[in-house]
Amino acid sequence: MTAHRYEVTARHERFSGAVFSVVTDEVTMPGGRTAARDYVRHVGAVGVVPLHDDGSVTMVRQYRHAVGRYLWELPAGLVDQAGEDLADTARRELAEEVDLVAGRLDVLVDMDTSPGFSNERIRVFLARELTEVPVERRHERRDEEADMAVRRFALDEAVGMVLAGEITNAACVAGLLAAARARDAGWAALRPADAPLPG
Known part of the structure; x- marks a missing residue:
């Protein structure tokens, strides 16, 4: 056909x-x-699943005005700086939102979030080998980010929150489920951070 x-x-x-x-x-x-x-x-966006050595993930709880409530989400942000590589955008958002630096970054999943009415595409990365941003170099959070809570959850607990309907942000749902599946498969399905976008 x-x-x-x-x-x-x-x-x-x-x-x-x-x-x-x-x-x-x-x-x-x-x-x-x-x-x-x-x-x-x-403009597009990236999300990051920050996976610590103990198997926990860091998430943020942020107010989202369009839905009128707080949501548990991954560190994430817009691809809005000209010429910035997607992996670099992910590293920037990881540092700005949760004060972490990734020693290793891989691609977990690519998503067309709502193709019925939007061309928004999100690439979700897996960040490992994490270290903290020094206090004196941390980003000053403003607006909704100033009200953002940062918390670590065991990956399996976070997956349970997805299945219980407690996590509904699409990139967070996909990222957590993909991370759990990738972990269970021994990380064999991960793509390199510079893998081309589909399509």
Whole structure:
């Protein structure tokens, strides 16, 4: 079976902001007609599962206004610095959000978070061989980050929180489940930190 090539014949930007824009594309459909598709164009993001030598993971509890509540999440952030490598973005976020430096970084999982309405893609890394950022070099957290709690959980406890519905952030769910599976498989399925993105 030959896949149809969906071509964009026109694009109309409805909103433009620092993190995302909203656009309407006119797209060719099988059979020749054209249809309008609205979606969010996102800068992309990374997440990090910081796995300590004792098998625990560090997570953050952060207020998310869109859902109006606090969520347990991985250290994560936007790919919003021009020319910054994804692995470097992950290292930066790890240091800024939980004061950790990774001696080893591998790719756990890549996600298209909500492909029905957004092109947001998140790469989740596994960070190991962790050390602490010296106190005098730590990042000053502001806004929601100033209210952020940082806590360590045993990886299996965190997986249990996912299955109990206590962790609902998509990148955190995927990252924790992928980390547990990768651990159980002896880390054989991990990809290098510079592995190309799919697609």
